Amino acid sequence: MVDSKQQWKAWLYLSPAVVLLLIFTVWPIYNTIKMSLLEGFTTMGSVNGVQYQFGFGNFTRVLQYPGFITCLKNTVLLCVLTVPISTFLALLIAVCLNAIRPLQRLLQTIFFLPYVTNSIAIGMVFAAMFNMIMGGGARPDSVGIINNVLEALGLNYINWLNYGSSYWANIAVMVVYIVWNALPFKILILLGGLQSVNKQYYDAAKVDGTSKVRTFTRITVPLLSPMIAYVVITGFIGGFKEYSSIVGIFGESMGPVGNPYSLDTMVGFIYRAIGNQEGTASAAALILFAIIFVVTMINLAVSKKNTHY
Amino acid sequence: MSEIKTMQIRDMHKVSATQKVMKVITQILLYTFLGLMALIVIFPFYWMIISSIKTMDEYRRAIPTLIPEYFDFRNYVEVFMSEDLLLGRLFANTVFVGVVSTVLSLIITVLSAFAFARLEFKGKNAMFAALLATMMIPGELFTITNYQTVNTFGWMKTFTVLIVPFLVSVFYIYLLRQNFLQIPNELYLAAKVDGTTDFKYLWKVMIPLALPTIISITILKMMGAWNSYMWPRLVANDDEHRLITNGLRTAFTNAEGVTDIPVQMAAVAVVSLPLFLVFIFLRKYIMKGVSRSGIKG
Known part of the structure; x- marks a missing residue:
């Protein structure tokens, strides 16, 4: 039996969290849904006593707005490119790390280093590495260190992110940076998973004379599948909220000089609508939530089918 | 043969x-x-x-x-002397916001986790499940309304607006509750028999036993303040309250959009250094906290 004194005490302990959650979590859920269903809602208008009609106009308008479609396209593209690349690379690195003894801890620490960085600050370093510095001549004074490496390999230099750079060059820069940023977390989780795999499975495979490749695909990957599913799901959730890495590289203009917002994302779109177009922002945020929800559910369903515990 | x-x-x-x-x-x-x-x-x-x-x-x-x-x-001298960046001010603001929000957040997290782990009350499980469900919602959905709310409260361009809306983290409550649950209940009952108050038990027994988790939460929360960008830019991007990341992004680029890269890189190095120091000394806690969270900051 729960005595009333303990009831009272429990709520006392919970009260600060409950008050803050009501104001900053529960109310926003209700209010954002409400604003999304009031056509063309703006805070300014509502303060001035404008009455808004109920309907799905915000959703249909957002989905027809070319700026939003660009954001949606960029977000999905970056997700689809970076999640598989970073997961595969992280798996490869984790498996290799697990197979060595000396220097393992040092290398593990190095691979974790990108995690403890400010994604805006290091984005600026990546921008500098890809950046060209123009001079008077046809060829830039400096083509940037990445292009120097390309030229050393006998390739031509590429305009990655300066004025007049192509969309795909911009996307390539973003993919490199996002993958670099995503590796540490994935390696940490996958290596943790590998280290907890029971050694007996490998001994059994060795006795049976199973090849290394077969051991990997038939033992390591299945046993690791819960962790792989976990990093893929968190990768997609993070990927759909991509924003600050682009600000780090391209700045608030979300695109190269002369082509602003060409790399804008869903979150970028929502942020720019805050403070002037709340109805639109709310609809966009709910669409983002719906996408994340659906993708997570699909991932869960797929991983449930392929996961072996 | x-x-x-x-x-x-x-x-x-x-x-x-x-x-x-x-x-x-x-x-x-x-x-x-x-x-x-x-x-x-x-x-x-x-x-x-x-x-x-x-x-x-x-x-x-x-x-x-x-x-x-x-x-x-x-370049470093220029970074520290710059009128453009006002590094000292940015550091002071960020450290202040980081420390205050970490301390308050820890108090709230510990109290809530204790209630969920040890106390009995009606609707406990339903409420905990509802809390966990909110973790699926992208933060931007809250931001739209919170922007209006803090405006109504008159909190724009204050330190309050940078601290209060993010004090409760459902994830940290969850993390600490799991840790508290591992402490055997017999200890609690024995302490009760001895007449120890709940608060004293929490302070003397549970917090010391859950210290590694609490340290992990502290570091992640501090890193969060150091790296926060979007919310501060929306609500308090004035000279008096600006945080370090916001100051850094626009500094050392002149009106024509030309950036003095070496000076900019010096500024980036200065901003990154505290994170590296924390990492070197507290690597174990960071990696442990991160492996259970998947959340940056």
Whole structure:
């Protein structure tokens, strides 16, 4: 039996969290849904006593707005490119790390280093590495260190992110940076998973004379599948909220000089609508939530089918 | 007969010799691959540091120097003296917001986690499930309304607006509750028999036992303040309250959009240094906290 004194005490302990959650979590859920269903809602208008009609106009308008479609396209593209690349690379690195003894801890620490960085600050370093510095001549004074490496390999230099750079060059820069940023977390989780795999499975495979490749695909990957599913799901959730890495590289203009917002994302779109177009922002945020929800559910369903515990 | 036996033994030796060679080759390949990847991972940090001690003339050369010709620390002097960045102010603001929000957040988290782990009340499980469900919602959905709310409260351009809306983290409550649940209930009942108050038990027994988790939460929360960008830019991007990341992004780029990269790199290095120091000394806690969260900051 729960005595009333303990009831009272429990709520006392919970009260600060409950008050803050009501104001900053529960109310926003209700209010954002409400604003999304009031056509063309703006805070300014509502303060001035404008009455808004109920309907799905915000959703249909957002989905027809070319700026939003660009954001949606960029977000999905970056997700689809970076999640598989970073997961595969992280798996490869984790498996290799697990197979060595000396220097393992040092290398593990190095691979974790990108995690403890400010994604805006290091984005600026990546921008500098890809950046060209123009001079008077046809060829830039400096083509940037990445292009120097390309030229050393006998390739031509590429305009990655300066004025007049192509969309795909911009996307390539973003993919490199996002993958670099995503590796540490994935390696940490996958290596943790590998280290907890029971050694007996490998001994059994060795006795049976199973090849290394077969051991990997038939033992390591299945046993690791819960962790792989976990990093893929968190990768997609993070990927759909991509924003600050682009600000780090391209700045608030979300695109190269002369082509602003060409790399804008869903979150970028929502942020720019805050403070002037709340109805639109709310609809966009709910669409983002719906996408994340659906993708997570699909991932869960797929991983449930392929996961072996 | 004996000849066959020696041949067999010789064959066995041969097999183990090839195996040994294979093993050495595999190890060489492993270390080469990992070394190469490690170089790629580290290179941006190296480039940041060497660029920050180059002059602009050396930086813009067609063939870059991998080791600066001479170490020029004037860029750092410029960073600290800059009217453009006001680094001291940004540091002070960020540390203040980070410390206050971490302390308050820890108090709230500990109290809530204790209630969920040890106290009994109606609707406990339903409420906990509802809390966990909110973790699925992207933060931007809350931000739209919270922007209106803090405006109504008159909190724009204050430190309050940078601290209060993010004090409750459902994830940290969850993390600490799980940790508290591992502490045997017998300890609690024994303390009750001895007449220890709940609060004293929490303070003297549970917090010390859950200290590693609490340290992890502290570090992640501090890192969050150091790295926060979007919310501060929306609600308190004035000179008096600006946080470090917001100041950094726009500094050292002139009106024509031309950036003084070496100075900018020096600023990035200065901003990154505290994170590296924290990482070097508290690596264990960070990695433990991160492996259970998947959340940056």
